[in-house]
Amino acid sequence: QKEVEQNSGPLSVPEGAIASLNCTYSDRGSQSFFWYRQYSGKSPELIMFIYSNGDKEDGRFTAQLNKASQYVSLLIRDSQPSDSATYLCAVSSGSARQLTFGSGTQLTVLP
Amino acid sequence: DAGITQSPRHKVTETGTPVTLRCHQTENHRYMYWYRQDPGHGLRLIHYSYGVKDTDKGEVSDGYSVSRSKTEDFLLTLESATSSQTSVYFCAISESMRGVGEQYFGPGTRLTVT
Numbered sequence: 001q002k003e004v005e006q007n008s009g010p011l012s013v014p015e016g017a018i019a020s021l022n023c024t025y026s027d028r029g030s031q032s033f034f035w036y037r038q039y040s041g042k043s044p045e046l047i048m049f050i051y052s053n054g055d056k057e058d059g060r061f062t063a064q065l066n067k068a069s070q071y072v073s074l075l076i077r078d079s080q081p082s083d084s085a086t087y088l089c090a091v092s093s094g095s096a097r098q099l100t101f102g103s104g105t106q107l108t109v110l111p
Numbered sequence: 112d113a114g115i116t117q118s119p120r121h122k123v124t125e126t127g128t129p130v131t132l133r134c135h136q137t138e139n140h141r142y143m144y145w146y147r148q149d150p151g152h153g154l155r156l157i158h159y160s161y162g163v164k165d166t167d168k169g170e171v172s173d174g175y176s177v178s179r180s181k182t183e184d185f186l187l188t189l190e191s192a193t194s195s196q197t198s199v200y201f202c203a204i205s206e207s208m209r210g211v212g213e214q215y216f217g218p219g220t221r222l223t224v225t
Contacts, residue, residue: 004153032211043201043216044154051211088153096142096161097205097212098169101153 002027006089006102014110019076021105023089026070031097033065033072036088038104044088048074079109114138115217117202123223130189132220134202136182142205143185144169144214145177147198154201160185192224 003026013019021035032051036044050056050063050072062075072091076083089102114137124130134143142161146154146169156169158177166177174196176188189196199221203214 032213034213036216043219046213046215049211049213090154092212096159096167097214098144098156098159099154099203099214100170101146101155103151103153 002030002091002093002100004089004091004100004102006087006105008103008105010106010108012108012110013079015079015081017079017109019079019083019107019109021074021076021087021089021107023072023074023102024070025072025089025091025100027091027093027100028067028070030091030093032092033063034090034092034099035061035063035072035074036090037083038086038088040085076107079107081109081111084108115202115204115215117200117217117220119220120218121221123225124192125225126193127191130192130222130224132187132200132202132222134185134187134217136185136204138204138206138215139182140204140206141182142212142214143179144203144205145175145185145187146201146203147171147196148201148219149198157187157200189222192222194224196222197224198222 035048048063064073086104090099144159145157160179202217
């Protein structure tokens, strides 16, 4: 059984702070790693993906991958109230790149 | 999700009735997926398709069947709906063999089985 674990939160940070979201996975054959943002009542929206060890930056977002530790993280710099959402970690494997999701971390950015 | 639509968006049905949910894409992507989302469980894969008439089971496929007769349409059928199938259902698409196979999601269908 492939597992993806996330801290369920909720996580609260003040506006302008760095939010740190973490994820671990069980399948060492996992190929790529994704972060989705989901606002309440909406569908998941892809914000970052990473497939090589190290850091990947995109604007205020940085994804970090450590395959030896089976660990993925997402840093959100200069957090804004509009970043308040549930963040889903997903891991792909298999010939059709099927995704296994964590249960999500609810983030609240306080004005 | 401009290129992905799901219908219906909301449905209430009774236990034991058949239900079909439709996912339609305009992106001509090869791969399509059905997920369900329940509190505390994140999203779980029900079935997926890797081409017309090519489908396979996911993690939670019991009680569900799928069909894909055209590239743009992927149907999810609950043959005899049960209360445990009350959930939000999301369709996703991917052009998997390009890049890392990122998936893009439709708007979802909220299904209530009474």
